[in-house]
Amino acid sequence: MPAPWKYPDELRERAVREARASGRPMAHVAKDLGIHKEALRGWVRQAEADKGDRPDPLTTAERTELAHLRKEIAELRRANEILKAASVFPRRSSTSPARG
Template identity: 90%
Template sequence: MAHTRPPGPRRSTLDNAGSPLTPWSWKYPDELRERAVREVQTSGRPVAHVAKDLGIHKEALRGWVRQAEADKGDRPDLLTTAERAELGQLRKEIAELRRANEILKAASVFFAKELDQPRTRPTR
């Protein structure tokens, strides 16, 4: 049986900044995330209660609250959103440099073999 997309408007695969969205970031709109985090931080109510009231999975909300705390500097044990983005970009660059390095190694082996072959003069 083929998988079909549910009816309704198609979601963009890019966020407002043009970055690709991941499947788990499609589930809840940014406005709801911000509202839920603000509610937890200002009301003093438990995450589970706020999550239930807003129809959000409690562990998703718990993660958002932790990330908001990290971004504010209240959680030095966690990376900020900017640090996570930078780390992801650096990992991509490292992977690309490793691929380029492998290509250059293969090319140098190829050319070294070409140089090692004895040259013969063409006969006339």
């Protein structure tokens, strides 16, 4: 499955600046820039979180760290499953006589 399309970072930054500075409704700014109003609303919220103006959402750095930690947890869970599966096989002792 191809990766979802993303707006260029320059457009995001410009849109957030314009939405904050203009004082106009976000829907009007979004329409002028040719983007969806909810995309602009989300970008402004994220920019406010990154700046520390909004305490509720995660910052971009926190989102990046969270994604990294989730990936690491998934890898550790896979490794644990492999170890559990391997532990059900009896181990041969190097001192036991060879069969055959």
